[in-house]
Amino acid sequence: MPTWLTIEEYRTLTAVCERLIPADQTPGAAEAGVPDYIDGLLGAFSFDPPRIWAGGSFSGRHGGQPGFARFHRLAALDELAWRTRIEGSLGRPEREFNGVVVGLQERYREGLAALGPDFCDCDPDEQDLRLRSLATFTQLVYDHSCEGMYGAPEYGGNRDAVAWSGIGFAGDVEPRGWTDHEVSEA
Amino acid sequence: MDRPRGIGGVTVDAIIVGSGPGGSTVADILTAAGWSVVIFEKGRNHLIDLEHPHRLADDFSNDEIKFTNRHFLGPDPFLEPRTFRTGPEDGDHSFVGDVNSIPSTVGGGGTHADGKVPRFREEDFGLLSTYGPQPGASVADWPLTYADLEPFYANVERRIGVSGDAAANPLAAWRSGPYPMPPGPSMYGAVLSTAAAETLGYHPYPAPGATNSVPYDGRPPCNNCGFCAFFGCPIHAKGDPVAMLQRALMTGNAEIRPETFVSRIRTDGRRATGVGFIGPDGVERSMDARYVVVAGGAVETPRLLLLSGFDHPLIGRHLMVHFQTIAAGGFADLRFHAERGRAVTHLHDDAVVPDDASRKAATQAGLPWMRGGIVEHGGPGLPILEAKLYRWGPTHKENMRRSPLRDRLWAFTMQGEDLPVATNRIDLDPTVRDVRGFPVARYTYKPHQHELAASAHHGPRMAAILEAMGAEWTSVATSPGSVEGPGGRASVDAPMSRHVMGTVRMGEDPATSVADSNGCLHQLSNVVIADSSVFVTSSGYGPTLTLAALAARFATAMVS
Numbered sequence: 127m128p129t130w131l132t133i134e135e136y137r138t139l140t141a142v143c144e145r146l147i148p149a150d151q152t153p154g155a156a157e158a159g160v161p162d163y164i165d166g167l168l169g170a171f172s173f174d175p176p177r178i179w180a181g182g183s184f185s186g187r188h189g190g191q192p193g194f195a196r197f198h199r200l201a202a203l204d205e206l207a208w209r210t211r212i213e214g215s216l217g218r219p220e221r222e223f224n225g226v227v228v229g230l231q232e233r234y235r236e237g238l239a240a241l242g243p244d245f246c247d248c249d250p251d252e253q254d255l256r257l258r259s260l261a262t263f264t265q266l267v268y269d270h271s272c273e274g275m276y277g278a279p280e281y282g283g284n285r286d287a288v289a290w291s292g293i294g295f296a297g298d299v300e301p302r303g304w305t306d307h308e309v310s311e312a
Numbered sequence: 313m314d315r316p317r318g319i320g321g322v323t324v325d326a327i328i329v330g331s332g333p334g335g336s337t338v339a340d341i342l343t344a345a346g347w348s349v350v351i352f353e354k355g356r357n358h359l360i361d362l363e364h365p366h367r368l369a370d371d372f373s374n375d376e377i378k379f380t381n382r383h384f385l386g387p388d389p390f391l392e393p394r395t396f397r398t399g400p401e402d403g404d405h406s407f408v409g410d411v412n413s414i415p416s417t418v419g420g421g422g423t424h425a426d427g428k429v430p431r432f433r434e435e436d437f438g439l440l441s442t443y444g445p446q447p448g449a450s451v452a453d454w455p456l457t458y459a460d461l462e463p464f465y466a467n468v469e470r471r472i473g474v475s476g477d478a479a480a481n482p483l484a485a486w487r488s489g490p491y492p493m494p495p496g497p498s499m500y501g502a503v504l505s506t507a508a509a510e511t512l513g514y515h516p517y518p519a520p521g522a523t524n525s526v527p528y529d530g531r532p533p534c535n536n537c538g539f540c541a542f543f544g545c546p547i548h549a550k551g552d553p554v555a556m557l558q559r560a561l562m563t564g565n566a567e568i569r570p571e572t573f574v575s576r577i578r579t580d581g582r583r584a585t586g587v588g589f590i591g592p593d594g595v596e597r598s599m600d601a602r603y604v605v606v607a608g609g610a611v612e613t614p615r616l617l618l619l620s621g622f623d624h625p626l627i628g629r630h631l632m633v634h635f636q637t638i639a640a641g642g643f644a645d646l647r648f649h650a651e652r653g654r655a656v657t658h659l660h661d662d663a664v665v666p667d668d669a670s671r672k673a674a675t676q677a678g679l680p681w682m683r684g685g686i687v688e689h690g691g692p693g694l695p696i697l698e699a700k701l702y703r704w705g706p707t708h709k710e711n712m713r714r715s716p717l718r719d720r721l722w723a724f725t726m727q728g729e730d731l732p733v734a735t736n737r738i739d740l741d742p743t744v745r746d747v748r749g750f751p752v753a754r755y756t757y758k759p760h761q762h763e764l765a766a767s768a769h770h771g772p773r774m775a776a777i778l779e780a781m782g783a784e785w786t787s788v789a790t791s792p793g794s795v796e797g798p799g800g801r802a803s804v805d806a807p808m809s810r811h812v813m814g815t816v817r818m819g820e821d822p823a824t825s826v827a828d829s830n831g832c833l834h835q836l837s838n839v840v841i842a843d844s845s846v847f848v849t850s851s852g853y854g855p856t857l858t859l860a861a862l863a864a865r866f867a868t869a870m871v872s
Contacts, residue, residue: 146704154709179384182373182544193370201571201592203747208386220322223745224393224408254705264704272699276712277377293712295651295695298374302545303535304652306497312647 129167130160130231131238136161138238139267141246145253146268148174149274152292155271155283161284164267164276168231170212175199180280185203185285188302189200230266322346326870327587328603329574329616332420333472333856334843334863335607336553339560340471341867349566350599351557352589355386355416357570358544359423359554365561366552368531371546372423376696379543385424386416391747394611395754396806399735404742404754411755411806412633414609418570419544421609421810421856422552426541426655427522427856429474429552431465433485433664434458436851443666443681449731449760450630454848455820455829456865458485464861464868467823469520471559472860473551474529476520479588483515483661495657496525496534501648501722502658502689508781509689514703515662516689522552522856523654530811538651538693552856573748577604577620577839584839590748602871607842607863610812614738614845616818617833624826624835627755628738630814631755632850633807634685635728635763636791640721641783647719650691658689663770664852670769677765684770685727685852692718699720722781724774727811728767729852732761738815755806757791811855816845831866840866 129138143155143164153162155161170176179198186192199206204218214229215221240263241247248256257264274283276290278298282288290297325347328335335351342349358371384394394413395405414421434440437454441517445451466488478484478489495518498506506516523545525535534549535785548554560566571592578585579600586600606613614628663684667672674682692698702711714720736758740751771788778786791808818841819825822834827846833839842863844855851858 145697146728147708148706150706150709152709178382179378180373180375182369182375183370183681184373194375196372196680198371202390203571204388206747207383210390215412223747223749225548226389257704268704269700271704272696273377273381277381277696278375278697290695292709295499298373298537298539300537300539301535303537306536308649309497309536309653310500 128165128169129172130294131165131234135235135238136165137166138241139234141253142241142257142267143240143271145250146264146271153288155275157274157281157285158289159285160271160274160283162278163281164234164270166282167270168212168234171209173197176205176208177281179185180278184300185278185280185298187297188299191303194278233263233266237266319346322601323602324350325601326407326603326605327599328605328607329587330607330609330612330843331418331553331557331568332414332607332609332843333422333860335420335605336422337468337471337555337562337860337863338605338607338842338867339566340484340556341864341869343560343563343565345871347565347871349560350446350524350601351566352572352574352587353418353568353570354573355418355570357418357568359417360561361418362561362568367557368548369557374537374539374543374546376539376622376694379539381696382838385544387413389413389416392416392752393744393746394752395741395744397756398756398758399756405744407806408744412808412812413808414810414812418568419553419557422522422550423544424542424553424671425522425550427550427552427855428519428618428688428854429472429522429565429655430520430853431485432458432851432853432858433483434774436655436853437461437829439849446680446731446760446762449733449762450821452824453846455818461484461858461861461865462488463689464864465857468860471520471556471864472553473524473555474520474522474857475525477518480517481515481661483665491520491526492530493668496521496523496654497536497657499650499653499657501650501691503722504646504781505538505689505722505777506658509777512777513781514660514662514777516658519656519659519688521654522550524549524551527739531555532729534654536653538653538655541655552860575619575748575750576618577606577616577835578803580779584836603838603840605840605842609843610815610845611738611753613841613843614815615740618740619750622833622835626817626826628815628822629734629736630732630817631736631738631757631812632730632732632759632814632847634811634850634852635730635759635807636809637726637728637767637774638723638770639771639778639780639786639788640723641781641786642716643720643722643782644784647715651720652695655693656688656690661686663687673765673769674872677761677767679762680798682762682766682769683729683852684766685729686854687774688727690725690726691722722778726767726774727771727809727852727854728770730850731762732814732849733760757807796845811856813844813847813850816841818846818848830869832857833860840870842866857862
């Protein structure tokens with residue numbers, strides 16, 4: 127179940143992400159969990175602490191005590207910034223000191239609706255045509271898809287580090303790091 | 313020992329605004345001399361346990377989302393935007409948001425730097441007497457020489473913990489002693505690019521690094537994790553400035569107040585009496601002090617002076633930002649794995665020193681002289697940044713696997729000297745506010761002809777090294793972009809370099825400078841500027857070690 131999107135929106139978003147980063151011999155954005163990364167950002171404040179900044183110092187994938195899944199608590203100003211970024215300014219004066227802010231939730235809700243209720247059932251060419259006609263929204267989803275695909279799995283995407291292994295990238299490597307030999311040799 | 317508390321009638325010896333390399337160096341020296349110090353930092357603390365300073369925090373991590381996409385080190389451009397324009401012809405501003413922000417967090421810019429800390433050369437302190445003036449620029453000598461600063465360079469290299477090889481760079485200024493640590497391992501790409509550079513007559517050398525290569529000061533050596541530039545170090549192998557802050561706190565004479573914004577310096581007309589500040593609870597308070605040390609960086613420092621109503625006409629002027637020239641090369645048969653190592657392990661300084669070719673290029677450009685800057689040997693290592701460069705669709709994953717713009721790319725970045733120009737400045741934006749309601753800093757900036765000509769001269773030479781390395785293709789870009797826009801009208805982006813300098817110029821004459829050679833404002837002698845704001849000229853070297861050495865000199869003068 128998605129955290130913030132409706133089931134229908136989540137289905138459309140999954141189809142969008144899979145067009146942006148399609149599967150080939152390795153999994154694409156849908157299988158890698160990229161829609162969960164985006165839904166997790168839109169619904170970050172459904173969790174306590176909110177899922178904005180994963181913890182440190184280590185993930186446990188290369189030794190050490192796993193800490194990434196323990197998200198940071200937000201200071202009051204950071205909560206203001208991230209709520210405004212996600213929810214929009216909603217007419218609240220404390221969020222509008224430099225003007226109105228359209229939030230990510232609204233941009234996703236409107237963008238996904240504009241792709242049409244039949245987007246999931248369209249053929250890939252038609253899907254790409256619609257994505258190109260909504261270039262600003264598509265760029266937003268693509269930027270987030272790149273983060274979800276190649277960021278730490280604790281944020282919901284890159285499930286089981288599948289995108290990292292697909293490109294031969296080790297991901298976070300502390301506290302193991304790299305030996306001098308691994309740094310200096312081919 | 314009691315913690316100093318400046319509230320309730322107690323006057324602390326010094327308030328330090330900003331906990332980056334400059335403020336931390338001052339805190340280290342003042343507290344060692346027994347002074348009571350309160351450090352105000354507007355950002356959060358993710359560096360150090362403030363109650364038990366022998367413990368370092370476990371908040372930093374190898375996390376590309378948190379650090380480079382979600383503003384973990386601050387400032388958040390929504391809470392604290394900056395504005396930019398090339399000149400009054402752009403109106404109040406042409407951009408609002410993140411303008412080359414340096415971290416706003418305990419530790420400041422030191423936390424995110426990959427820690428290259430070269431010294432300047434001797435002539436960097438006397439450009440006017442060495443090379444002469446430049447039309448349209450305020451080239452001047454510093455009010456101190458390299459020889460004056462050398463003991464402080466050596467001092468801060470030991471305080472921070474710097475690794476390097478004193479014999480490796482024939483173009484380096486003289487030194488009174490070796491580096492405290494040997495250099496760390498060379499990145500594979502740098503092994504190849506330094507060999508290519510040497511065949512063309514350049515003099516590459518291991519970059520002096522503020523990262524431990526051996527255990528130092530109770531902190532471990534760097535283990536080459538690769539999440540270095542723009543990331544906090546998860547194992548605290550970067551000494552700048554955590555070593556100084558830790559030592560200052562351990563004396564019991566220092567207190568750090570994070571999430572606390574200093575909104576004005578209070579004065580009685582002749583001297584500063586303290587500061588007004590807003591803490592995490594949003595309440596305005598004040599604190600008295602004998603000295604106020606301002607170390608907010610070359611953007612926030614002049615902003616605070618202006619917010620305080622200080623009226624010297626040169627405050628904010630002569631803003632300098634290194635002009636970056638980036639030559640990139642693609643290599644079909646190589647994989648550089650630049651995610652292993654300290655982002656940049658090698659430099660060469662040949663472009664800093666004029667030679668016959670650059671003198672000829674200067675003459676052709678109508679300039680009396682021309683200098684470039686350090687050239688960094690490096691490659692991109694991280695995949696989110698890379699992924700966003702490729703087109704979406706069926707080619708995306710094949711591009712990511714082949715990795716033409718990350719794993720098969722090697723690059724040189726020249727941090728070109730930026731001449732001081734009076735119209736390049738920081739002032740207060742007339743309309744945009746920060747979350748606390750204060751006017752934000754506005755950049756007004758465009759490069760001088762010197763930077764453009766030096767870039768045009770050195771860019772192709774860097775590309776030629778990549779070709780000698782075997783690059784299939786090369787390309788040269790600059791930041792800011794060229795002012796010769798296709799539409800005729802100047803189109804200059806905000807500079808990307810985080811090397812921001814000038815804005816509270818140092819000199820002996822109060823008519824042509826704001827601060828004296830001890831960093832004290834001419835108008836208020838107990839206000840000391842301890843960051844790169846006081847730089848008279850920019851040199852072509854990263855500013856961190858020089859600003860820390862200046863801060864050490866200023867703090868030593870305060871306690872003697």
